[in-house]
Amino acid sequence: MPNAIDPGARRAILDAVDSLREEAVEALARLVRCPSTLGNEASALDEMARVYESLGLSPRRVPTMPEQLAGHPGFSPPLIPYEGRDNVVATHRPDRGGGGRSLTLQGHLDVVPEGAADMWATPPFEPSVRDGRMYGRGAGDMKAGDVSYCMAFKALRLAGLQPAAEVQMHSVVEEECTGNGALACMLAMPKTDAVIIPEPGPGMDALYTAEVGVVWAWVTVSGRPAHVRDMQSGINAIEAASTIAAAFKDYERAMNDGERIHPAFRGLNHPVNVNLGTIEGGEWNSSVPTRARIGMRVGVMLGYTAAETKADIERLVAEAARGERLRGAQVKLEFKGFMADPCAFDTEADIVRLARRAHAEATGGTLRDYPATGLTDGRHFVLHQNTPVACFGPDAQEIHGIDESVGLDSMHGITRTIALTMAEWCGVEPAARR
Numbered sequence: 046m047p048n049a050i051d052p053g054a055r056r057a058i059l060d061a062v063d064s065l066r067e068e069a070v071e072a073l074a075r076l077v078r079c080p081s082t083l084g085n086e087a088s089a090l091d092e093m094a095r096v097y098e099s100l101g102l103s104p105r106r107v108p109t110m111p112e113q114l115a116g117h118p119g120f121s122p123p124l125i126p127y128e129g130r131d132n133v134v135a136t137h138r139p140d141r142g143g144g145g146r147s148l149t150l151q152g153h154l155d156v157v158p159e160g161a162a163d164m165w166a167t168p169p170f171e172p173s174v175r176d177g178r179m180y181g182r183g184a185g186d187m188k189a190g191d192v193s194y195c196m197a198f199k200a201l202r203l204a205g206l207q208p209a210a211e212v213q214m215h216s217v218v219e220e221e222c223t224g225n226g227a228l229a230c231m232l233a234m235p236k237t238d239a240v241i242i243p244e245p246g247p248g249m250d251a252l253y254t255a256e257v258g259v260v261w262a263w264v265t266v267s268g269r270p271a272h273v274r275d276m277q278s279g280i281n282a283i284e285a286a287s288t289i290a291a292a293f294k295d296y297e298r299a300m301n302d303g304e305r306i307h308p309a310f311r312g313l314n315h316p317v318n319v320n321l322g323t324i325e326g327g328e329w330n331s332s333v334p335t336r337a338r339i340g341m342r343v344g345v346m347l348g349y350t351a352a353e354t355k356a357d358i359e360r361l362v363a364e365a366a367r368g369e370r371l372r373g374a375q376v377k378l379e380f381k382g383f384m385a386d387p388c389a390f391d392t393e394a395d396i397v398r399l400a401r402r403a404h405a406e407a408t409g410g411t412l413r414d415y416p417a418t419g420l421t422d423g424r425h426f427v428l429h430q431n432t433p434v435a436c437f438g439p440d441a442q443e444i445h446g447i448d449e450s451v452g453l454d455s456m457h458g459i460t461r462t463i464a465l466t467m468a469e470w471c472g473v474e475p476a477a478r479r
């Protein structure tokens with residue numbers, strides 16, 4: 046049974062969240078101004094350390110060390126080194142503690158590239174509020190969630206309370222390409238009784254019920270260069286690479302066949318996606334290109350593993366490389382980035398039931414079930430630590446797209462939800478005098 050919080054305390058906590066509303070929007074704007082794409086997370090990490098300090102906590106850095114993580118089943122091969130990009134964590138410890146349950150509040154600080162900046166209505170890293178939404182890269186995914194859990198904690202303090210159990214906060218890097226930051230923090234910190242990850246919902250407040258896995262693969266084709274007038278004597282690396290790409294689209298169709306779809310994803314149109322994400326190659330419009338490289342993201346349906354998908358990819362590339370169009374070409378296949386298994390979240394777990402109830406009380410609405418065709422860091426805690434995860438968050442739109450935004454009312458509702466959930470999960474005690 047959760048630690049019942051009396052109605053007076055509940056009201057005080059919710060009033061405190063309401064009084065922090067503007068502060069939360071300002072905190073979100075500060076975080077969105079940090080252009081924390083891969084390799085550039087330092088300013089966001091520093092900002093989050095300042096936020097933890099402002100909560101009266103002592104932030105510390107947790108490095109991501111591939112040599113230590115390499116043997117772990119949750120590890121993904123990195124794209125770049127980790128120097129200067131250490132994750133930030135902080136721990137609240139109760140003064141008395143009353144048998145409450147411990148909690149981890151986790152969020153990522155990295156964002157995906159802004160894409161074509163000239164297509165944004167306002168610059169991607171200059172937050173802009175219009176019609177009750179904040180626009181900016183990362184506003185939804187997931188800096189709003191990062192701010193929400195910090196403001197929820199602050200609200201308890203403002204109400205003269207604090208969690209009566211340990212609360213950890215993890216700010217991690219590389220959720221968008223490996224998940225290694227989250228893995229490093231999970232392994233460096235003591236296990237808690239539950240985890241909340243406020244990842245955004247798809248245009249509505251939502252609760253993640255399951256997520257696909259993802260494998261990143263890179264195919265480099267080296268052909269034979271020639272002047273176009275002798276085109277037949279060359280091997281066009283770009284055309285050869287596009288043959289391989291076509292084979293992956295056939296694979297995608299097969300993987301979305303009805304009988305391969307796990308019940309958790311039934312009713313979803315096309316849950317397993319193969320994305321041809323990057324392409325580079327060629328030297329000159331009038332030269333047969335020597336080399337082309339394609340970067341792909343291949344989804345993994347629940348019931349399958351990343352390792353099986355990796356084997357599928359190896360087979361597909363080997364078959365394509367034997368084709369007529371690739372005769373004489375060299376094909377290199379590499380795996381860097383996600384090697385992530387899919388996972389189902391236990392939606393009957395106490396923390397999830399509590400979050401649903403708190404959300405109803407805090408917002409008058411409901412958390413919509415969301416089987417995600419993308420992934421979160423939640424899988425590490427579920428698959429490798431057996432810790433229940435409540436992954437839910439605010440209404441975000443165009444994440445990874447142009448004009449990403451988050452609904453500020455929705456974000457506020459999620460903050461209220463986390464505050465109530467934390468108070469009931471951990472129990473409360475009088476705030477320490479600071």
Ligand SMILES: [Zn+2]
Nearest residue numbers: 186187220244
């Ligand atoms: Zn995210």
